[in-house]
Each structure stands twice: as C-alpha cells, then as structure tokens.
Amino acid sequence: MSGWQRATVVGARAETASARTLRLQVEGWPGHLPGQHVDVRLTAPDGYTATRSYSIASAFDGAAGGDEIEISVEEVADGEVSPYLVQVAAVGDAVEVRGPLGGWFVWRAAQPEPLQLIGGGSGVVPLMSMVRGHELAGARAPVRLLYSVRDPASVYYRDELTRRAAEQPGLQVDFAYTRTAPPSWDGVVGRLDGARLSRWTWPVDAEPTTYVCGPTGFVEAVADELVRAGYDPRRIRTERFGPSGS
Numbered sequence: 041m042s043g044w045q046r047a048t049v050v051g052a053r054a055e056t057a058s059a060r061t062l063r064l065q066v067e068g069w070p071g072h073l074p075g076q077h078v079d080v081r082l083t084a085p086d087g088y089t090a091t092r093s094y095s096i097a098s099a100f101d102g103a104a105g106g107d108e109i110e111i112s113v114e115e116v117a118d119g120e121v122s123p124y125l126v127q128v129a130a131v132g133d134a135v136e137v138r139g140p141l142g143g144w145f146v147w148r149a150a151q152p153e154p155l156q157l158i159g160g161g162s163g164v165v166p167l168m169s170m171v172r173g174h175e176l177a178g179a180r181a182p183v184r185l186l187y188s189v190r191d192p193a194s195v196y197y198r199d200e201l202t203r204r205a206a207e208q209p210g211l212q213v214d215f216a217y218t219r220t221a222p223p224s225w226d227g228v229v230g231r232l233d234g235a236r237l238s239r240w241t242w243p244v245d246a247e248p249t250t251y252v253c254g255p256t257g258f259v260e261a262v263a264d265e266l267v268r269a270g271y272d273p274r275r276i277r278t279e280r281f282g283p284s285g286s
C-alpha cells in the first residue's frame with residue numbers, strides 16, 4: 041500500500057510517566073473521523089523500516105486549518121517503535137504517516153443514539169477523539185466515557201477530562217481503577233465486571249452504540265460482559281491494541 045506522507049513533530053507533552061502525546065503536522069491532511077488511526081513508519085539510517093498503528097487522539101477541525109493531528113503513545117518495554125516515540129522524538133523531527141485508516145471503529149456526529157465509550161489504558165486515545173469531536177460538532181447525543189486505569193497516575197488527558205466532565209454538555213466521565221484508587225473514590229478496585237459495567241454505562245434499553253478499546257484481553261472481556269447483559273452485539277464496536285505493524 042502506498043500513501044505515505046511526511047509528518048513533522050510540532051509538539052510533545054507527557055501524559056504519564058510512560059506515555060507521551062505527539063502533535064504531528066501533515067501537509068495536505070485530508071481530515072479524519074473520531075476513532076480512525078494512522079500508520080507511523082520510522083526509517084533507520086541503514087534503510088530499515090518499522091511501521092506501527094496509532095489512533096488519532098485529536099478531532100479534525102477543518103475550520104482551524106486542520107493539518108495537525110495528535111497521537112498518544114504508551115511505551116512498551118523492549119518495543120521497537122514506541123520507546124522512540126515516547127523518549128526520543130523531538131520537535132522538528134520527521135516521521136512518515138499513512139491514513140486516516142479504519143472505517144468501522146468510527147463515530148459520526150450525526151449519530152443520534154447515546155454514545156457509550158469504554159477504554160482500558162491507552163485504549164482511551166480514539167475515545168478522546170470522539171469526546172473532542174462531539175464538542176466540536178455540537179452533537180446532541182449524550183456521551184458516557186468509562187475509563188479503566190491501573191491507578192490515578194496512569195490517567196491520560198487528566199486535566200482536560202476533568203474540565204470537560206464539568207463543562208461539556210451531555211458528557212459524563214467515570215473512572216474504574218484496577219490496582220489503586222484515589223482515597224476519595226467510592227467504587228471497588230478491580231477489573232471491570234458485570235456489576236461495575238452496569239453501574240457506569242447506559243442501561244440496555246437506552247440502546248447506545250458502544251465503543252470499546254484497549255488491550256485485546258480487556259476488549260474481549262468487556263464485550264462479552266456487554267453481550268451477556270443484553271446489549272445488541274451489532275451496536276458494540278471494538279478496537280484491539282494488540283501488537284501491530286511490520
């Protein structure tokens with residue numbers, strides 16, 4: 041497949057101790073839908089290349105020019121690509137990107153039904169694009185984001201999510217902690233099971249479209265619970281962040 045474009049790193053900020061958001065300028069970027077991803081290709085001086093997929097965290101704002109996208113990358117120990125993007129890539133550096141890619145795990149602002157977003161770890165990235173796109177489009181569908189993290193220090197976009205939860209019309213944000221919770225939190229620490237899911241998600245009869253993203257095991261466990269609880273499988277869309285690339 042062709043379609044590689046040069047992308048310049050124009051901004052970088054830490055999300056957590058092991059994750060970083062990179063802002064990339066891609067000349068002629070055609071725009072994207074919330075939920076889509078790009079392939080990122082790195083080329084070594086000897087010509088060796090490595091390609092990996094990364095979801096787009098930003099929403100496309102055509103009115104603002106729109107040739108910049110953000111990706112958020114979690115460092116995988118011993119990985120080929122993620123340690124470079126998290127530790128090494130600097131403003132002014134160039135990489136190549138191909139995209140936007142993906143046509144199923146996308147949300148369109150015209151969708152009228154309630155939106156249920158369930159993310160585990162870095163799986164929150166494409167869901168953040170949906171939250172941002174929802175506001176940008178002035179969409180009316182109510183949105184719930186359930187974000188499962190190990191501990192409070194692992195939360196991406198912490199300040200922005202706190203602000204949006206207070207200010208963005210129709211948005212509700214809930215956290216689930218699998219190892220350590222803040223002292224003020226009133227839930228039970230542990231993996232998302234049926235009881236926790238039903239507490240923090242739309243009821244079945246609200247007929248939401250649900251987007252589940254994260255590590256493969258997380259996505260499969262959550263999707264199974266949702267089906268068991270009676271949600272229509274045709275309205276459950278999943279994206280697995282397993283190993284990718286070449």
Ligand SMILES: Cc1cc2nc3c(=O)[nH]c(=O)nc-3n(C[C@H](O)[C@H](O)[C@H](O)COP(=O)(O)OP(=O)(O)OC[C@H]3O[C@@H](n4cnc5c(N)ncnc54)[C@H](O)[C@@H]3O)c2cc1C
Pocket residue numbers: 077092093094095096111112113114115116117118119120121122123162165166255279280281282283284285
């Ligand atoms: C559609 C899609 C979207 C994605 N979006 C994001 C994103 O927004 N942010 C993000 O951080 N990642 C995302 N990923 C995962 C990403 O593509 C890479 O797989 C990840 O960054 C690891 O690449 P690496 O080169 O560092 O590790 P590799 O060199 O590929 O792998 C090193 C070792 O780690 C294991 N490994 C590889 N990937 C993972 C993983 N995800 N979790 C645990 N172990 C792994 C491998 O099996 C191997 O043993 C996405 C994947 C897909 C398929």
